Amino acid sequence: MVSADRQDGTGGYGSLNGTMQTFLSEVQKDLAQGMLSPRVLNDPDIHRAELDRIFTKCWVFVGHVSEIPSPGDYVLRYVGEDQFILARDEQGEIQLLLNNCVHRASPVCRAEKGNTSHFRCPYHGWIYKNSGEWNGAPYRAKAYRTLDTARWGLRKAPHVDSYQGLVFACLDPDAVPLREYLGDMCWYLDIVFGLNEQGMRAAGDPHRWIVPANWKSGAENFVGDAYHVQSAHSSLEDIGLLPDLGESLSTQFHVALEGGHGLIITPNLLPEPLWVMDYPPEVASTFDLARLGAGQREFLESRYGVVGFTIFPNLSLIRAVASTERGRPPVCFTALRQWQPRGPEQFELWNWPMVWNSAPPEFNQASYEGSVFGFSPSGVFEQDDTVVWRGGPMVGRSAFARQDMKLNFQMGLDGMSDYKPRPDWMGPGEASTSVYGESNQRRWWQRWSEALASS
Known part of the structure; x- marks a missing residue:
């Protein structure tokens, strides 16, 4: 029921079709009377809409600062069903990096946790710093002499912040601050x-x-x-x-x-x-x-x-x-x-x-x-x-x-x-x-x- 023919600026689906909008209006009316349709607990279209419109828009917990105390520390985490690398880079900043190479999309990190200065894709060997920046590839002088490397880093969550040690991320560039x-x-x-x-x-x-x-x-x-x-x-x-x-x-x-x-x-x-x-x-x-x-x-x-x-x-x-x-x-x-x-x-x-x-x-x-x-x-x-x-x-x-x-x-x-x-x-x-x-x-x-x- 999610319209897949138009996408918004964040990569999520742009609009819900009329049937879904009608259902959500009914949900809101039902809640005012203390009722809820059981459909909300098992529906593929609703689930897809949640991934696109809740988990890409809300601030989502991804870990605790104590899990990555030192530069180079990382753990694998999820926002919705997307896997990310929660890392502390060499400058001590916390990064949340989509765990997919921008060359052919292979995961670049295959361990649940560790400490490293970089991530290397197993498919073609593209290398990324733990800050997400592109950092090299095999035979670079022959294969990528004019590559605009600033464009080809790992995709980062636009916002990462913490409160009382709890680390949250938001994938919406226009999100309100965490606080x-x-x-x-x-x-x-x-x-x-x-x-x-x-x-x-x-x-x-x-x-x-x-x-x-x-x-x-x-x-x-x-x-x-x-x-x-x-x-x-x-x-x-x-x-x-x-x-x-x-x-x-x-x-x-x-x-x-x-x-x-x-x-x-x-x-x-x-x-x-x-x-x-x-x-x-x-x-x-x-x-x-x-x-x-x-x-x-x-x-x-x-x-x-x-x-x-x-x-x-x-x-x-x-x-x-x-x-x-x-x-x-x-x-x-x-x-x-x-x-x-x-x-x-x-x-x-x-x-x-x-x-x-x-x-x-x-x-x-x-x-x-x-x-x-x-x-x-x-x-x-x-x-x-x-x-x-x-x-x-x-x-x-x-x-x-x-x-x-x-x-x-x-x-x-x-x-x-x-x-x-x-x-x-x-x-x-x-x-x-x-x-x-x-x-x-x-x-x-x-x-x-x-x-x-x-x-």
Whole structure:
């Protein structure tokens, strides 16, 4: 349904045909009533439009600065389904380079990570600096005496920037700056990642595995779905790994931000009143809360913490506590999550456990183990989530379901629950009094539909 006969200046498809525009208008009308067509979870035309109109236009997370600390370091990353080289060049600048030679399109980098001053294409031997510049070819004096080398470097992302160590890229030359794109999410990123000057780092390489579901199920879940915990994760309560799930849900709430971003906020989960966001004294003592604003300090002094968020389109976070064995005290862990599209029926889940550079090694090891225990290819929470998300592609491809079935997103609408605005919130965004609502999810889908419909 995407018109392929005209392209815009960024290489994406220029316009959507009338049928797709009509469908997106229906999506927006349905969302106002708390409904959504299952077609959004499995449709090749929608998927192609997402790659062309979301992943080439939005700021997309590509890694953490700690993964490429030195000149010459690189890792392979994705924006949508396009593979890029995230590299730190010889001048220390971060580059995002399309991993395709401009001679015959062969990938020039075939290792997932490493350190190099240049990349050499295996097909004809064209060479590129780690900044992306063209740097030579075999028999250059005979083959390319008059080549305009300035034109033939690797294709670069027009914009690469970072905030609190998180590296984002945007493929749209006319994009707004990253700080503007993130908006009020920066206030919360400061709280999660900016508690001291040393910051956090990725604890090794990201975990990666294929999930038979649509990427949007993960993004939508982490932007606001705490309601599933009492059902999808009930077995963990049954075997004693989680406390009373109903009690924990009763104290959580949402914060909705502009741009499709959203968070789940929770009071601290551990009992010690002096701890900051469930960090023990030996970690909390390294924090410098004077770095934060008055409202941010009030957030922490009120014993609130961020349990999850999604930055539109496909970066999420989980902050929770876990105990990996009986008798071992629970420990706080943090992990970044990314939902990498791999067609309309599956995605690749990337998971980065994060640790504090200032924390004792023993705490970081325990935090890493807690993160892997909960959220990883074998994580006890992970297995529950990825199983239930499989229904999206099934109903999305169903000829019967696509006739007139609607998915229900009505929780919190029209007095259906006690979900209402919190009047005394000290931070940015619209905070709720309860987690029993789906406003964050509806806003995420609204942002999604607007992105697809935009020119």
